[in-house]
Amino acid sequence: MVYREREAVGVRRAVRWASVASGDGPVRVLPDGCLDLLWSSRVGLLVAGPDRTAQVGRSVPGERWIGLRLPPGVGPAVFGLPAEELRDRRVPLADLWGRAAADLAERIEAAAADPTGPAAVLTVAGWSAAGAAILEEVACARLRAAGGPDPLGVRVAARLAAGATVAATAAEVNLGPRALHRRSRALFGYGPKTLARILRMGRALGLARAGVPLAEVAVRTGYADQAHLTxxxxxxxxxxxxxLLTPPVD
Structure with missing residues (x-):
């Protein structure tokens, strides 16, 4: 699979990404606390809700994907509903936006038409920039119309991503445990404890992929030991x- 990503321009901490499947095989998508606005050359526009565990699907040779990964707490303002209604789901965008989704699909499909070479790398470099820019443009417009993301979601996600405990995070945002849990379900799709676990796993895997031994990763990210991390x-x-750290065998 050819995969590329870059930081979004207009949505803070969002990521544009694109991929082309080169073969038929399982694809494991790890939970990350994010919601994604997706376009697939096979199934069209989708919303990927916040996952509690990994989603495993199969790639279809030649299938192209464009995505805008929205950081934790931002998706509800873009999609117009609480994150918990999308938890562990892949929903056609038309179910949420109606005709607006059909108009967006037409724009993406025009941008994603492969005008030249068959090489996957060239394809990703060419059509993905235009398609991802359209997704980001639409997301920015909806964020502006909603008055921006809920500031609470940004604060809570930032504290948990930095390794703060749920109790310390609740105290910092002046909410009791029940109120924080209720607000977190709407903003992230699940409670703060689940989000903290997911974000900590992301930090740990990032260190491991950078070459840090797993025993040291466990210490640096707050696990009791390597067995706890595992x-x-x-x-x-x-x-x-x-x-997860072993490269796939072609």
Missing amino acids: REVRELAGVPPTR
């Missing part, structure tokens, strides 16, 4: 960290 990753990702 159990948490297996629960959230479905496989141990060593499996």
Whole structure:
């Protein structure tokens, strides 16, 4: 699979990404606390809700994807509904936006038409920039219309991503545990404890992919030991960290 991503321009901490599947095989998508606005050459426009555990699907040779990954807490303002209504789901955008989704699909399909070479790398470099820019333009417009993302979501996600405890985060935003849990379900799709676990796994895998030994990763990210790290990753990702760090065999 050819995959590229870059930082979005108009939505803070969002990521534009694109991919072309080169073969037929399983694809494991790890939970990250984000909601994604997606376009697939096979199934069209989708919304990927916040996952509690990894989603495993199959790639279709030649299928092209464009995505805008919205950071935790931002998606509800873009899509117009609480994140918990999208949790662990892949929903056609037309179910949420109606005719506006059909208009957007026409624009994306025109941008994604492959005008020249068959090489996947060239395809990703060419059509993805235009298609991702359209997704971001629409997301920016909807954010502006909603008055921006809820500031609470930004604050809570930032504190948990930095490794703060749920109790410390609740105190910092002046909410009790029940109120924070209720607001978090609407903003992130699940409670703050689940979001903290998911974000900690992301930090741990980032360090591991940079070459930090797993035992040190566990210490630096607040796990009791490497065995604790392995159990948490297996629960959230479905496989141990060593499996995620092993390059796939072509």
